[in-house]
Amino acid sequence: MPDPGEIELNRRALMVAAGACAALPAMGANARSQPAPVGTPVLADVSFSVNGQQHALAIDTRTTLLDALREHLHLTGTKKGCDHGQCGACTVIVDGQRINSCLTLAIMHQSASVTTIEGLGTADNLHPMQAAFVKHDGFQCGYCTPGQICSGVAMLDEIKAGIPSHVTADLTTAAAVSEAEIRERMSGNICRCGAYSNIVEAMTEVAGRQG
Template sequence: MTATALPAAALDAAQPMPGAKPTTMPVTLKVNGKSGTLDLDTRTTLLDALREHWKLTGTKKGCDHGQCGACTVLVNGTRINSCLSLAVQHQGDEITTIEGLGSPDKLHPMQAAFVKHDGYQCGYCTPGQICSAVGVLDEIKRGIPSHAQADVAARPAVTNDEMRERMSGNICRCGAYSNILEAMTDVAGAKA
Protein backbone atom coordinates (compact mmCIF):
# COMPACT_ATOMS: atom_id res chain seq x y z
CA MET A 1 0.00 0.00 0.00
CA THR A 2 1.26 3.48 -0.88
CA ALA A 3 0.85 6.42 1.49
CA THR A 4 -0.19 9.75 -0.03
CA ALA A 5 -0.82 13.22 1.30
CA LEU A 6 -4.28 13.25 -0.32
CA PRO A 7 -7.25 11.20 0.82
CA ALA A 8 -8.28 8.40 -1.57
CA ALA A 9 -11.46 10.27 -2.58
CA ALA A 10 -9.38 13.28 -3.73
CA LEU A 11 -7.09 11.01 -5.76
CA ASP A 12 -10.10 9.41 -7.46
CA ALA A 13 -11.56 12.85 -8.27
CA ALA A 14 -8.26 13.92 -9.87
CA GLN A 15 -8.26 11.00 -12.32
CA PRO A 16 -10.01 11.58 -15.65
CA MET A 17 -13.17 9.56 -16.14
CA PRO A 18 -12.69 6.78 -18.67
CA GLY A 19 -14.12 7.89 -22.01
CA ALA A 20 -14.53 11.49 -20.85
CA LYS A 21 -13.85 14.05 -23.57
CA PRO A 22 -11.38 16.84 -22.87
CA THR A 23 -12.68 20.36 -22.38
CA THR A 24 -12.43 22.29 -25.63
CA MET A 25 -13.12 25.85 -26.63
CA PRO A 26 -12.90 27.91 -29.81
CA VAL A 27 -9.68 29.89 -30.03
CA THR A 28 -9.11 32.57 -32.65
CA LEU A 29 -5.46 33.15 -33.47
CA LYS A 30 -3.86 35.48 -35.98
CA VAL A 31 -0.82 33.61 -37.25
CA ASN A 32 1.50 35.17 -39.81
CA GLY A 33 -1.19 37.66 -40.79
CA LYS A 34 -3.99 35.09 -41.23
CA SER A 35 -6.82 34.63 -38.73
CA GLY A 36 -8.38 31.29 -37.95
CA THR A 37 -10.51 29.72 -35.26
CA LEU A 38 -9.75 26.28 -33.90
CA ASP A 39 -11.71 24.18 -31.42
CA LEU A 40 -8.88 23.21 -29.09
CA ASP A 41 -8.42 21.15 -25.98
CA THR A 42 -7.81 23.86 -23.38
CA ARG A 43 -4.53 22.15 -22.45
CA THR A 44 -3.06 22.55 -25.97
CA THR A 45 0.18 24.55 -25.99
CA LEU A 46 0.70 27.29 -28.52
CA LEU A 47 3.52 25.16 -29.95
CA ASP A 48 1.22 22.20 -30.56
CA ALA A 49 -1.52 24.44 -31.99
CA LEU A 50 0.98 25.87 -34.48
CA ARG A 51 2.54 22.54 -35.45
CA GLU A 52 -0.43 20.17 -35.29
CA HIS A 53 -3.37 22.39 -36.21
CA TRP A 54 -1.88 25.18 -38.35
CA LYS A 55 0.68 22.74 -39.88
CA LEU A 56 3.50 25.28 -39.37
CA THR A 57 6.35 22.92 -38.56
CA GLY A 58 9.15 25.48 -38.68
CA THR A 59 8.67 26.06 -34.96
CA LYS A 60 10.41 23.10 -33.34
CA LYS A 61 9.62 21.03 -30.29
CA GLY A 62 12.94 20.61 -28.52
CA CYS A 63 12.90 20.07 -24.78
CA ASP A 64 9.18 20.91 -24.29
CA HIS A 65 10.19 22.53 -20.97
CA GLY A 66 11.16 26.07 -22.02
CA GLN A 67 14.89 25.44 -21.67
CA CYS A 68 16.17 25.22 -25.26
CA GLY A 69 14.38 27.99 -27.20
CA ALA A 70 13.72 25.86 -30.32
CA CYS A 71 10.03 26.79 -30.07
CA THR A 72 10.56 30.57 -29.90
CA VAL A 73 7.95 32.63 -31.76
CA LEU A 74 6.95 36.28 -31.62
CA VAL A 75 3.64 37.15 -29.95
CA ASN A 76 2.61 40.77 -30.41
CA GLY A 77 6.28 41.39 -31.25
CA THR A 78 7.64 39.81 -28.06
CA ARG A 79 9.57 36.54 -28.16
CA ILE A 80 8.19 33.67 -26.11
CA ASN A 81 8.75 29.94 -25.70
CA SER A 82 5.59 28.58 -27.31
CA CYS A 83 5.90 25.26 -25.45
CA LEU A 84 5.22 27.04 -22.13
CA SER A 85 2.16 28.94 -23.26
CA LEU A 86 -1.36 27.64 -23.76
CA ALA A 87 -3.01 28.48 -27.07
CA VAL A 88 -6.14 29.75 -25.25
CA GLN A 89 -4.01 32.52 -23.69
CA HIS A 90 -3.42 34.00 -27.13
CA GLN A 91 -6.98 34.70 -28.26
CA GLY A 92 -6.64 37.46 -30.87
CA ASP A 93 -2.86 37.87 -30.46
CA GLU A 94 -0.55 38.50 -33.43
CA ILE A 95 1.69 35.44 -33.69
CA THR A 96 4.69 35.35 -36.01
CA THR A 97 6.52 32.10 -36.71
CA ILE A 98 9.61 31.59 -38.84
CA GLU A 99 7.29 31.04 -41.81
CA GLY A 100 5.81 34.51 -41.27
CA LEU A 101 9.10 36.41 -41.13
CA GLY A 102 9.95 35.93 -44.78
CA SER A 103 9.64 33.62 -47.76
CA PRO A 104 12.29 31.80 -49.80
CA ASP A 105 12.12 34.50 -52.49
CA LYS A 106 11.99 37.41 -50.00
CA LEU A 107 13.92 36.58 -46.83
CA HIS A 108 13.65 38.65 -43.67
CA PRO A 109 16.97 40.49 -43.09
CA MET A 110 17.74 38.18 -40.14
CA GLN A 111 17.10 35.08 -42.24
CA ALA A 112 19.39 36.45 -44.97
CA ALA A 113 22.08 37.27 -42.39
CA PHE A 114 21.93 33.73 -40.95
CA VAL A 115 22.51 32.38 -44.48
CA LYS A 116 25.30 34.91 -45.19
CA HIS A 117 27.13 34.22 -41.91
CA ASP A 118 26.41 30.47 -41.78
CA GLY A 119 24.49 30.93 -38.52
CA TYR A 120 23.33 27.32 -38.46
CA GLN A 121 24.66 23.81 -38.84
CA CYS A 122 22.06 21.08 -38.41
CA GLY A 123 19.34 23.73 -38.61
CA TYR A 124 17.02 22.31 -35.94
CA CYS A 125 17.29 25.29 -33.60
CA THR A 126 17.58 27.86 -36.40
CA PRO A 127 13.90 28.94 -36.59
CA GLY A 128 13.83 29.65 -32.85
CA GLN A 129 17.24 31.34 -33.00
CA ILE A 130 16.09 33.63 -35.83
CA CYS A 131 12.79 34.55 -34.13
CA SER A 132 14.66 35.20 -30.89
CA ALA A 133 17.32 37.29 -32.66
CA VAL A 134 14.61 39.45 -34.26
CA GLY A 135 13.02 39.88 -30.81
CA VAL A 136 16.37 40.68 -29.16
CA LEU A 137 17.21 43.49 -31.56
CA ASP A 138 13.71 44.90 -31.09
CA GLU A 139 14.10 44.77 -27.28
CA ILE A 140 17.40 46.67 -27.49
CA LYS A 141 15.90 49.21 -29.90
CA ARG A 142 12.98 49.80 -27.50
CA GLY A 143 15.39 50.27 -24.57
CA ILE A 144 14.35 47.21 -22.54
CA PRO A 145 17.17 46.53 -20.02
CA SER A 146 18.88 43.17 -19.46
CA HIS A 147 21.12 41.48 -16.91
CA ALA A 148 24.21 42.27 -19.02
CA GLN A 149 23.89 45.99 -18.37
CA ALA A 150 25.89 47.53 -15.53
CA ASP A 151 23.26 50.27 -15.26
CA VAL A 152 19.73 49.01 -15.95
CA ALA A 153 18.50 52.62 -16.05
CA ALA A 154 20.75 53.31 -19.07
CA ARG A 155 19.66 52.63 -22.63
CA PRO A 156 21.01 49.22 -23.76
CA ALA A 157 23.59 49.15 -26.52
CA VAL A 158 24.03 46.60 -29.31
CA THR A 159 27.16 44.87 -28.00
CA ASN A 160 28.38 41.28 -28.15
CA ASP A 161 27.80 40.85 -24.42
CA GLU A 162 24.30 42.32 -24.63
CA MET A 163 23.24 40.11 -27.53
CA ARG A 164 24.82 36.98 -26.01
CA GLU A 165 23.04 37.56 -22.69
CA ARG A 166 19.69 38.04 -24.36
CA MET A 167 20.14 34.98 -26.61
CA SER A 168 21.23 32.74 -23.70
CA GLY A 169 17.83 30.98 -23.65
CA ASN A 170 18.39 29.60 -27.15
CA ILE A 171 20.57 26.51 -27.25
CA CYS A 172 22.52 25.43 -30.37
CA ARG A 173 23.97 21.98 -29.87
CA CYS A 174 26.13 22.42 -32.99
CA GLY A 175 27.80 25.50 -31.49
CA ALA A 176 27.05 28.07 -34.21
CA TYR A 177 26.96 30.86 -31.61
CA SER A 178 29.74 33.01 -33.08
CA ASN A 179 28.10 32.91 -36.52
CA ILE A 180 24.68 33.72 -35.02
CA LEU A 181 26.25 36.71 -33.27
CA GLU A 182 27.82 37.85 -36.56
CA ALA A 183 24.41 37.61 -38.26
CA MET A 184 22.76 39.66 -35.50
CA THR A 185 25.57 42.23 -35.60
CA ASP A 186 25.17 42.52 -39.36
CA VAL A 187 21.41 43.16 -39.11
CA ALA A 188 21.88 45.62 -36.23
CA GLY A 189 24.49 47.49 -38.24
CA ALA A 190 26.79 47.37 -35.24
CA LYS A 191 30.51 46.70 -35.06
CA ALA A 192 31.30 43.45 -33.21
Protein backbone atom coordinates (compact mmCIF):
# COMPACT_ATOMS: atom_id res chain seq x y z
CA MET A 1 0.00 0.00 0.00
CA PRO A 2 1.59 3.30 -1.04
CA ASP A 3 1.78 6.23 1.28
CA PRO A 4 -1.37 8.22 0.53
CA GLY A 5 0.78 11.29 0.08
CA GLU A 6 2.25 9.66 -3.01
CA ILE A 7 -1.04 8.99 -4.72
CA GLU A 8 -1.26 11.06 -7.84
CA LEU A 9 -4.69 11.71 -9.13
CA ASN A 10 -4.52 13.15 -12.59
CA ARG A 11 -7.09 15.68 -13.53
CA ARG A 12 -8.92 13.36 -15.88
CA ALA A 13 -9.34 10.65 -13.24
CA LEU A 14 -10.52 13.20 -10.75
CA MET A 15 -13.12 14.56 -13.15
CA VAL A 16 -14.40 11.05 -13.86
CA ALA A 17 -14.67 10.32 -10.17
CA ALA A 18 -16.35 13.64 -9.43
CA GLY A 19 -18.70 13.23 -12.35
CA ALA A 20 -19.69 9.75 -11.20
CA CYS A 21 -20.57 11.07 -7.79
CA ALA A 22 -21.40 14.74 -7.87
CA ALA A 23 -21.96 14.72 -4.13
CA LEU A 24 -18.22 14.25 -3.61
CA PRO A 25 -16.61 17.11 -5.48
CA ALA A 26 -13.70 17.23 -3.05
CA MET A 27 -12.84 13.58 -3.43
CA GLY A 28 -9.18 14.17 -4.21
CA ALA A 29 -8.66 16.17 -1.06
CA ASN A 30 -10.58 13.60 0.99
CA ALA A 31 -8.54 10.75 -0.37
CA ARG A 32 -5.37 12.50 0.71
CA SER A 33 -6.56 12.94 4.28
CA GLN A 34 -7.60 9.29 4.73
CA PRO A 35 -5.32 7.33 7.03
CA ALA A 36 -3.74 4.28 5.50
CA PRO A 37 -5.55 1.01 6.27
CA VAL A 38 -2.28 -0.63 7.24
CA GLY A 39 0.16 0.34 9.89
CA THR A 40 -0.33 1.12 13.51
CA PRO A 41 -3.85 2.31 14.30
CA VAL A 42 -4.28 6.01 14.82
CA LEU A 43 -5.56 6.44 18.34
CA ALA A 44 -7.40 9.50 19.56
CA ASP A 45 -8.56 10.53 22.99
CA VAL A 46 -12.24 11.00 23.51
CA SER A 47 -14.30 11.34 26.62
CA PHE A 48 -18.04 11.19 26.97
CA SER A 49 -20.56 10.08 29.50
CA VAL A 50 -22.56 6.92 29.09
CA ASN A 51 -25.59 6.48 31.30
CA GLY A 52 -24.27 9.17 33.61
CA GLN A 53 -20.83 7.66 33.96
CA GLN A 54 -17.81 9.47 32.53
CA HIS A 55 -15.48 7.48 30.23
CA ALA A 56 -12.13 8.52 28.77
CA LEU A 57 -10.95 6.36 25.88
CA ALA A 58 -7.86 6.33 23.70
CA ILE A 59 -9.53 4.74 20.76
CA ASP A 60 -8.85 3.71 17.15
CA THR A 61 -10.26 6.53 15.05
CA ARG A 62 -12.08 3.95 12.94
CA THR A 63 -14.08 2.65 15.90
CA THR A 64 -17.80 3.34 15.71
CA LEU A 65 -19.70 4.55 18.73
CA LEU A 66 -21.44 1.17 18.60
CA ASP A 67 -18.20 -0.78 18.88
CA ALA A 68 -16.89 1.59 21.54
CA LEU A 69 -19.96 0.76 23.63
CA ARG A 70 -19.96 -2.97 22.94
CA GLU A 71 -16.31 -3.92 22.63
CA HIS A 72 -14.60 -1.31 24.81
CA LEU A 73 -17.14 -0.52 27.53
CA HIS A 74 -18.79 -3.96 27.30
CA LEU A 75 -22.23 -2.39 27.20
CA THR A 76 -23.60 -5.10 24.94
CA GLY A 77 -27.25 -4.14 25.34
CA THR A 78 -26.83 -2.02 22.20
CA LYS A 79 -26.93 -4.48 19.30
CA LYS A 80 -25.10 -4.77 16.01
CA GLY A 81 -27.62 -5.96 13.43
CA CYS A 82 -26.20 -4.61 10.18
CA ASP A 83 -23.36 -2.20 11.04
CA HIS A 84 -24.43 0.25 8.36
CA GLY A 85 -27.57 2.04 9.36
CA GLN A 86 -30.19 -0.22 7.84
CA CYS A 87 -31.80 -1.93 10.83
CA GLY A 88 -31.90 0.32 13.89
CA ALA A 89 -30.77 -2.34 16.38
CA CYS A 90 -27.93 -0.08 17.51
CA THR A 91 -30.13 2.93 18.32
CA VAL A 92 -28.92 4.94 21.34
CA ILE A 93 -29.80 8.39 22.61
CA VAL A 94 -27.02 10.96 22.24
CA ASP A 95 -27.67 14.37 23.80
CA GLY A 96 -31.39 13.63 23.72
CA GLN A 97 -31.55 12.49 20.10
CA ARG A 98 -31.81 8.93 18.85
CA ILE A 99 -29.10 7.90 16.41
CA ASN A 100 -27.75 4.76 14.81
CA SER A 101 -24.57 4.28 16.79
CA CYS A 102 -23.05 2.20 13.96
CA LEU A 103 -23.10 5.20 11.64
CA THR A 104 -21.02 7.49 13.78
CA LEU A 105 -17.45 7.27 15.02
CA ALA A 106 -16.73 7.27 18.71
CA ILE A 107 -14.28 10.17 18.38
CA MET A 108 -17.07 12.39 17.06
CA HIS A 109 -18.72 12.44 20.46
CA GLN A 110 -16.36 14.38 22.70
CA SER A 111 -18.26 15.54 25.80
CA ALA A 112 -21.50 13.92 24.61
CA SER A 113 -24.03 12.37 26.89
CA VAL A 114 -25.00 8.91 25.69
CA THR A 115 -27.93 6.89 27.00
CA THR A 116 -28.08 3.20 26.17
CA ILE A 117 -30.63 0.56 27.08
CA GLU A 118 -28.65 -0.16 30.25
CA GLY A 119 -29.14 3.47 31.28
CA LEU A 120 -32.92 3.43 30.95
CA GLY A 121 -33.54 0.76 33.53
CA THR A 122 -32.31 -2.54 34.89
CA ALA A 123 -33.90 -5.97 34.92
CA ASP A 124 -34.94 -5.35 38.52
CA ASN A 125 -36.02 -1.78 38.00
CA LEU A 126 -37.41 -1.39 34.50
CA HIS A 127 -38.07 1.90 32.72
CA PRO A 128 -41.80 2.26 31.92
CA MET A 129 -41.08 1.57 28.25
CA GLN A 130 -39.16 -1.59 29.12
CA ALA A 131 -41.97 -2.74 31.42
CA ALA A 132 -44.55 -2.05 28.71
CA PHE A 133 -42.57 -4.19 26.27
CA VAL A 134 -42.68 -7.09 28.73
CA LYS A 135 -46.38 -6.62 29.42
CA HIS A 136 -47.36 -6.40 25.73
CA ASP A 137 -44.79 -8.98 24.59
CA GLY A 138 -43.29 -6.41 22.27
CA PHE A 139 -40.41 -8.67 21.27
CA GLN A 140 -39.51 -12.28 20.63
CA CYS A 141 -35.85 -12.98 20.02
CA GLY A 142 -34.99 -9.73 21.80
CA TYR A 143 -32.21 -8.64 19.47
CA CYS A 144 -33.88 -5.53 18.04
CA THR A 145 -35.49 -4.76 21.39
CA PRO A 146 -32.95 -2.39 22.99
CA GLY A 147 -32.94 -0.37 19.78
CA GLN A 148 -36.74 -0.32 19.61
CA ILE A 149 -36.94 0.83 23.22
CA CYS A 150 -34.29 3.56 22.97
CA SER A 151 -35.83 4.69 19.69
CA GLY A 152 -39.32 4.67 21.19
CA VAL A 153 -38.36 6.72 24.23
CA ALA A 154 -36.72 9.38 22.05
CA MET A 155 -39.52 9.19 19.47
CA LEU A 156 -42.19 10.09 22.04
CA ASP A 157 -40.04 13.06 23.05
CA GLU A 158 -39.92 14.14 19.40
CA ILE A 159 -43.71 14.13 19.19
CA LYS A 160 -43.89 16.04 22.46
CA ALA A 161 -41.48 18.60 21.03
CA GLY A 162 -43.86 19.13 18.12
CA ILE A 163 -41.59 17.70 15.43
CA PRO A 164 -43.75 16.60 12.49
CA SER A 165 -43.38 13.39 10.50
CA HIS A 166 -44.32 12.19 7.03
CA VAL A 167 -47.81 11.26 8.26
CA THR A 168 -48.51 14.41 10.22
CA ALA A 169 -51.51 15.79 8.37
CA ASP A 170 -51.41 19.34 9.61
CA LEU A 171 -48.06 21.05 9.97
CA THR A 172 -49.54 24.11 11.66
CA THR A 173 -50.57 22.23 14.79
CA ALA A 174 -48.41 20.07 17.01
CA ALA A 175 -48.22 16.39 16.13
CA ALA A 176 -50.10 14.13 18.53
CA VAL A 177 -49.36 10.55 19.50
CA SER A 178 -51.27 8.13 17.29
CA GLU A 179 -50.66 4.63 16.01
CA ALA A 180 -49.94 6.04 12.56
CA GLU A 181 -47.36 8.48 13.96
CA ILE A 182 -45.68 5.73 15.98
CA ARG A 183 -45.55 3.35 13.01
CA GLU A 184 -44.11 5.99 10.74
CA ARG A 185 -41.51 7.24 13.20
CA MET A 186 -40.45 3.74 14.28
CA SER A 187 -39.98 2.37 10.77
CA GLY A 188 -36.20 2.66 11.01
CA ASN A 189 -36.22 -0.07 13.63
CA ILE A 190 -36.73 -3.44 11.99
CA CYS A 191 -38.14 -6.37 13.97
CA ARG A 192 -37.87 -9.52 11.89
CA CYS A 193 -39.77 -11.54 14.51
CA GLY A 194 -42.66 -9.24 13.62
CA ALA A 195 -43.68 -7.89 17.02
CA TYR A 196 -44.78 -4.57 15.53
CA SER A 197 -48.41 -4.83 16.55
CA ASN A 198 -47.40 -5.40 20.17
CA ILE A 199 -44.67 -2.75 20.12
CA VAL A 200 -47.17 -0.13 19.00
CA GLU A 201 -49.47 -1.16 21.86
CA ALA A 202 -46.61 -0.84 24.35
CA MET A 203 -45.63 2.61 23.07
CA THR A 204 -49.21 3.84 22.94
CA GLU A 205 -49.66 2.81 26.55
CA VAL A 206 -46.48 4.57 27.66
CA ALA A 207 -47.44 7.71 25.71
CA GLY A 208 -50.83 7.72 27.39
CA ARG A 209 -49.27 7.41 30.79
CA GLN A 210 -46.96 10.31 30.04
CA GLY A 211 -50.03 12.36 29.20
